[in-house]
Amino acid sequence: MSAVGQERAPLAPGTTGPIPTVVPARRRRARRFQARWITKLLLILVLIGLSILFLYPFEWLVAAAFKPRGDTFDNSFLPHNWAWNFTGKYIPSPAPQRLFAIPGASVGHWMWNSVWISVLGAALTTFVSACVAFAFAYFRFPLRNFLFGVLLATMMLPGEVTMIPVYLLWNHIGKFTLNHHEIFGMGIVPHIGTGTQYPLWVPNAFGSAFYIFLQRQFFLGIPRDYFEAARMDGDSYFSMFRRIALPLAKPALIVTFIFEIQAKWFDLITPLIYLRDQATFTAPLGMKILFDRFNNVGGGEGDFQVIMAGTLLLVLPMVILFAVFQKYFIRGIAVQGTKG
Amino acid sequence: MTSVTLNRIAPGPSRARRWLSGFRERETWIAYLFISPWVFGFVVLTLGPMLFSLYYSFTNYGLQQIAGLEPTKTVGLHNYRQLFDDPKIASSLKNTFIYTVMMVPGKIIFALALAMLLMRAGKAAGFFRTIFYIPHITPPVAIGVLLIYLFNGRIGIIDVGLRHIGLPGPYWTTDPSWIKPSIALMDIWACGGTMVILLAALYGVPQHLYEAAAMDGASHWRRFKDVTLPMISPALFFCFIILTLAGLQQFTQAYTAYYGAGGTQPEAALFYAIYLFRNAFEFFNMGFASAMAWLLFAISMVVTVINITVSRRFVFYQGSARG
Numbered sequence: 001m002s003a004v005g006q007e008r009a010p011l012a013p014g015t016t017g018p019i020p021t022v023v024p025a026r027r028r029r030a031r032r033f034q035a036r037w038i039t040k041l042l043l044i045l046v047l048i049g050l051s052i053l054f055l056y057p058f059e060w061l062v063a064a065a066f067k068p069r070g071d072t073f074d075n076s077f078l079p080h081n082w083a084w085n086f087t088g089k090y091i092p093s094p095a096p097q098r099l100f101a102i103p104g105a106s107v108g109h110w111m112w113n114s115v116w117i118s119v120l121g122a123a124l125t126t127f128v129s130a131c132v133a134f135a136f137a138y139f140r141f142p143l144r145n146f147l148f149g150v151l152l153a154t155m156m157l158p159g160e161v162t163m164i165p166v167y168l169l170w171n172h173i174g175k176f177t178l179n180h181h182e183i184f185g186m187g188i189v190p191h192i193g194t195g196t197q198y199p200l201w202v203p204n205a206f207g208s209a210f211y212i213f214l215q216r217q218f219f220l221g222i223p224r225d226y227f228e229a230a231r232m233d234g235d236s237y238f239s240m241f242r243r244i245a246l247p248l249a250k251p252a253l254i255v256t257f258i259f260e261i262q263a264k265w266f267d268l269i270t271p272l273i274y275l276r277d278q279a280t281f282t283a284p285l286g287m288k289i290l291f292d293r294f295n296n297v298g299g300g301e302g303d304f305q306v307i308m309a310g311t312l313l314l315v316l317p318m319v320i321l322f323a324v325f326q327k328y329f330i331r332g333i334a335v336q337g338t339k340g
Numbered sequence: 341m342t343s344v345t346l347n348r349i350a351p352g353p354s355r356a357r358r359w360l361s362g363f364r365e366r367e368t369w370i371a372y373l374f375i376s377p378w379v380f381g382f383v384v385l386t387l388g389p390m391l392f393s394l395y396y397s398f399t400n401y402g403l404q405q406i407a408g409l410e411p412t413k414t415v416g417l418h419n420y421r422q423l424f425d426d427p428k429i430a431s432s433l434k435n436t437f438i439y440t441v442m443m444v445p446g447k448i449i450f451a452l453a454l455a456m457l458l459m460r461a462g463k464a465a466g467f468f469r470t471i472f473y474i475p476h477i478t479p480p481v482a483i484g485v486l487l488i489y490l491f492n493g494r495i496g497i498i499d500v501g502l503r504h505i506g507l508p509g510p511y512w513t514t515d516p517s518w519i520k521p522s523i524a525l526m527d528i529w530a531c532g533g534t535m536v537i538l539l540a541a542l543y544g545v546p547q548h549l550y551e552a553a554a555m556d557g558a559s560h561w562r563r564f565k566d567v568t569l570p571m572i573s574p575a576l577f578f579c580f581i582i583l584t585l586a587g588l589q590q591f592t593q594a595y596t597a598y599y600g601a602g603g604t605q606p607e608a609a610l611f612y613a614i615y616l617f618r619n620a621f622e623f624f625n626m627g628f629a630s631a632m633a634w635l636l637f638a639i640s641m642v643v644t645v646i647n648i649t650v651s652r653r654f655v656f657y658q659g660s661a662r663g
Contacts, residue, residue, distance in 0.1 A: 206381020292602025
């Protein structure tokens, strides 16, 4: 590789390069500066133009969320008439609906469900994936490479292959917990299964191949001496993991956490498969249902302002998460490419 | 006696025995304890379901069987033969391929162009990178909703804009030949993730290579073709594989926009994953849906293997002999 940079031998002393042009050095420099300045200006203009293009859909969404019914598609930059489409008293149909006052749509519950399911699921998968990744990075044990190969292979498997049997498994668990509600004594066995929210976050307790892979790369980067020193101090393996490995891997853990929050907030198909009762819906599923109900194409009532308000609520938490953890989002994504 | 044993190669324990002796170490069991959640999850949520899915794909498993009203019958290759007989399989596969072929190169080329612009932006790069990344954090359901409204054939802002500059805006969301391009365009809008990966790769290209090329009198195009592209080819290849697999599994945006209770359900938006989902959880033809899933798996594998084979010729891994 390094040979490329040295291909050209330095000019021998005495020989001259190509004859310089006659333009005096200072003016040449000035002209070059001018040219560079103009390309720079053009570049910034192009970037600003692209930025407007990229941000416009958001602007349109925010503006539409504050427009009254009927004005949604006037495409004005700011609402001509401002309207509050989020809260208020319920007035039956001919009146414009408000997001939190729609009968049979517990928007507040949906948001809260998504918040707790994503935080719980992300916390679980972060911790468990870290345990597994640490073992793959630190310990030497029989079948290690084979098991890690299996782990990598599972990343290639489309979720559709396991979707149906996993659903049937939850269905069985659901029937079991319903029938054996009292078996362990005082009826404290909860109903777990399809129709409940357990299938949305319980699988997170078993780690996730992608995060294990990501974190293992990180653990491999920690010098082994740190762990040996902790062992010398008489730490058990687990306390070494907790005291040394976890704090050092904090950036990787944060990346895992926010990626899983995002994944939960993006996921439509899992809640679509498992949830029946609208009060248990997550935000993405709820907003899809709102869209179906109020979009006039599907025979809805044409309350577009409610759909826009709901979509804004769906987008907003991700924007906040990104604003807070921007550095980790970018770093986490960039690492994927270099490690892949 | 001792000299004899020294001269001979000590007949140490066999490989198998040495390997087995690993299980006597305490560390081994601690390690297994650490990975046990994943092993359990793998067996219960991946391997087991895979085997069951394979089994179901040879049965008539459906609503009656879930309810326990009828026993499960094996039907041989019937589901797989039906894959060829059902015209919707062919059309949904075609939709999926067309969409993937539009989305993947579009996204990569656009993301690469953005990343290269950012490389020249100097101090402002961080600011613009954030802006270009933001669409990537939009939930797919929101993208599906925005898709329907922004691309609406009469009142959508994109058509209004096109008419402003004198172009006839197509009926994006109802004209079958424009449905997939509009979904792909929304995906290209959300190209921030790809852009960040490529940007990181671009930052990784050693500056001295460009200097050397410039000294040799290489044009901008030559520098791009012979320095930039080979140096970032691993990242390009990574994006290509990931995006292709994602494209083959496209579900959420198209489902939000066109399916479900309020969708117009056009044939042109029937992606393979949507048809699979409908078979499994709307029509409850779970045997047939399992066969569909295995076909999808086989297609993903074939596409990935082709990608890897082709990439051997183009992808340049630094520090390895492969060129």
